[in-house]
Amino acid sequence: MPRIGVIYYFGYARCPGGQTGANIDDSYGYPWLMVSEESQELFVEIWRKIADRYKNEPLILGYDLLNEPIATYFPEDEAMLNKQLEPLYMKTVEAIREVDNNHIVLLGGAQWNSNFEVFTDSKFDDKIMYTCHRYWTDTLQANIQDFVDFRDSVNLPIYMGETGENTDEWIAAWTRLMIRNNIGYHYWPYKKMGSPRCMVTISTPENWDVIVDFAEGPRDSFEGVRENRPDQELARKVMLDYISNLKLAKCTINEDYIRAMDMEP
Numbered sequence: 001m002p003r004i005g006v007i008y009y010f011g012y013a014r015c016p017g018g019q020t021g022a023n024i025d026d027s028y029g030y031p032w033l034m035v036s037e038e039s040q041e042l043f044v045e046i047w048r049k050i051a052d053r054y055k056n057e058p059l060i061l062g063y064d065l066l067n068e069p070i071a072t073y074f075p076e077d078e079a080m081l082n083k084q085l086e087p088l089y090m091k092t093v094e095a096i097r098e099v100d101n102n103h104i105v106l107l108g109g110a111q112w113n114s115n116f117e118v119f120t121d122s123k124f125d126d127k128i129m130y131t132c133h134r135y136w137t138d139t140l141q142a143n144i145q146d147f148v149d150f151r152d153s154v155n156l157p158i159y160m161g162e163t164g165e166n167t168d169e170w171i172a173a174w175t176r177l178m179i180r181n182n183i184g185y186h187y188w189p190y191k192k193m194g195s196p197r198c199m200v201t202i203s204t205p206e207n208w209d210v211i212v213d214f215a216e217g218p219r220d221s222f223e224g225v226r227e228n229r230p231d232q233e234l235a236r237k238v239m240l241d242y243i244s245n246l247k248l249a250k251c252t253i254n255e256d257y258i259r260a261m262d263m264e265p
Contacts, residue, residue, distance in 0.1 A: 016042040019069040031070050034084040040091070048095040055100035062104030064131060064161065065092055070110040082110045082118045093125050106131045106159065113161065116147070122154035130154075133162040139173035141181075148181055160185040165197050172260035179262070187261060191251065199261075201252040205241035210234060 017039030018027020033039045047063065054060055066089075070081045093105050104127045109116040113133035122128070130151070137143045151158040160178060164171060164187035171187065178185040193202040210230045218224035244250065255265040 015039070015066065016046075019066045020071045021073060022071045024068060030074070031081055034070065034081045034088070040088055043088070044092050044095045047092050048099060051096040051100035051103070055102055060103060062106055062127075062129075063096065064106040064108065065089060066108055068112045068133060069108060072111050078111075082115070085110055085118050086120060090121075090124055093128070097125070101127075103127065104129055106161070108132070108161070116150040119150075119154075122156055129157040129159060131159045131161040134160065135163060135165060139170060139177055141177070144177065144181065144183070147183070151183075158183060162186060162188045164188050165192075165195075167197070168256045168260040171257060172262075175260065175262050191246070196252075196254050196257065199254060199258055200248065201254060202242075203245045203250060203252070205238050205245055207234060207238050208242070211238055 014025050015033050017032035017036045018025040019031055019033045021027055021029060021031040069085055089107050106129055108131045110118045132147050147158055160183050163185060189198050191200045191202050192198040194204045214228055214230050217228035253265055258265045
């Protein structure tokens with residue numbers, strides 16, 4: 001039988017101050033959320049408001065508080081930053097529980113949702129689970145044993161919230177590994193431009209290189225930005241073509257990839 005599940009949950013990828021310190025959170029090159037009291041207060045209050053709004057919504061599994069907190073680029077500060085993560089989670093869950101006792105809260109580990117040694121208390125709330133990410137590794141039991149050991153030690157579910165972006169053969173082997181270990185999983189991404197390593201491939205619009213060249217061009221001065229600015233009519237057409245190409249009818253369904261996920265196209 002094909003296996004398919006749909007989970008709706010709120011995740012926070014771009015937090016006040018930045019939780020990762022890398023490109024995925026639009027921060028200023030450092031996970032300032034971990035050291036800024038002002039940012040943390042805003043973060044907690046935002047989650048309290050989200051929870052208050054959706055407290056009675058049964059379609060939502062829960063709230064994924066942070067996406068990939070604390071990147072691996074800060075070895076000198078890593079121990080200090082990691083110590084801030086669990087207390088921040090605790091404060092946030094406490095605020096959520098003021099308005100919502102219905103939903104699960106998902107807690108991601110440090111260093112790209114991979115380090116769960118940062119957690120010391122799995123009992124501070126009775127509706128928590130953990131979420132891990134793993135890419136570009138072998139498909140052996142040893143490559144997820146750290147997650148399995150942590151899950152078993154706390155006796156709570158762990159969910160592979162991000163994985164994939166690999167060959168069909170890798171996806172098939174990884175799917176079997178997840179099923180064998182009773183770990184829920186979510187492959188990223190669903191759609192990607194010009195790549196077969198996803199369920200649906202978006203066609204690359206003509207002149208897309210114009211957009212890429214501008215995005216990767218000089219940013220050290222306004223003069224440089226202006227000089228690199230493409231023709232606006234051409235750029236507008238490229239972006240409109242991109243939006244049109246996003247339509248499922250114009251995309252390529254990667255049937256072998258989907259079958260590798262143990263699903264039927």
